[in-house]
Structures are given as structure tokens and as C-alpha cells.
Amino acid sequence: MALTSAFTSFNLPVKNVEQSKAFFTGLGFELNSQFPNTENSVAIVIGDNLQVMLSNHAIFNTLTEKETVDTSKYAQMTIALAFESREKVDEIVNTAISLGGKLHAEPEDHGLVYHWGFVDMDGHLWAINYMNMDETQGC
Numbered sequence: 001m002a003l004t005s006a007f008t009s010f011n012l013p014v015k016n017v018e019q020s021k022a023f024f025t026g027l028g029f030e031l032n033s034q035f036p037n038t039e040n041s042v043a044i045v046i047g048d049n050l051q052v053m054l055s056n057h058a059i060f061n062t063l064t065e066k067e068t069v070d071t072s073k074y075a076q077m078t079i080a081l082a083f084e085s086r087e088k089v090d091e092i093v094n095t096a097i098s099l100g101g102k103l104h105a106e107p108e109d110h111g112l113v114y115h116w117g118f119v120d121m122d123g124h125l126w127a128i129n130y131m132n133m134d135e136t137q138g139c
Contacts, residue, residue: 021044027095071122089130
């Protein structure tokens with residue numbers, strides 16, 4: 001049997017937890033009430049059994065001995081999420097821009113996958129996708 005995680009949480013450093021919380025709840029994500037919601041960190045549910053923990057730099061730095069990446073110069077990772085339609089992808093990216101995010105690239109339509117992305121206020125890259133499962137059935 002393959003190894004799988006029952007629950008996944010990843011941590012991202014943010015400059016201002018309250019601003020980041022407003023940004024992600026403005027996109028439509030919800031807070032995870034099972035985790036503390038403080039001025040230092042907040043847990044945002046982004047999928048079934050999946051959350052992102054947004055922590056200020058002081059808290060984040062207690063999790064690692066490595067230097068935090070300067071997201072104005074470097075990309076550490078891209079967070080890729082899939083949604084139910086192209087329209088939902090467009091809605092999410094347009095809302096992210098209206099809430100202070102930046103456009104990452106122009107939308108791309110690859111037939112099976114429609115992709116668009118944004119950069120949040122802390123420079124983290126978010127790839128928002130629609131996967132046309134009807135098209136994949138013929139592959």
C-alpha cells in the first residue's frame with residue numbers, strides 16, 4: 001500500500017497575519033477552527049484534509065534553522081490548486097487581484113488543463129487550475 005497522509009498542513013511566512021487572513025478569507029477560504037487564530041498565525045483550510053498555516057516571520061523562523069526565502073527574488077514553491085470550472089479559476093484569480101495580489105501570468109489553456117495564477121501579498125505563487133476530467137477519460 002502506498003504511503004499517504006491523512007492530513008496535510010504546510011507553513012508559509014507572512015509579514016502581516018491579519019492582512020493575509022483577510023486576503024484568503026476574501027477569496028472564500030475558511031479558517032480552521034481546530035487551530036489557534038492569533039496575531040502570530042492562522043490556519044486556512046484550502047481543501048479536504050489540507051490547510052496552509054500562515055505565520056509571522058518570528059513564528060516561522062522557530063520551525064527552521066534555515067534563512068527564509070526572499071520571495072521578491074526567489075520562488076521556493078508554487079502552490080497548485082484545482083477547482084471545478086474555468087469560470088471558478090477566473091473568479092479566484094480576479095478576486096485575488098482585487099484584494100491586493102498580483103497577476104502571475106496570463107491564463108493558459110492546454111485543453112486538459114486551464115491554468116492561471118497569482119502572487120499573494122507575501123510573494124507566494126499560487127497556480128489555480130481547472131482539470132477537464134471529461135477530456136482525460138479518453139487518454
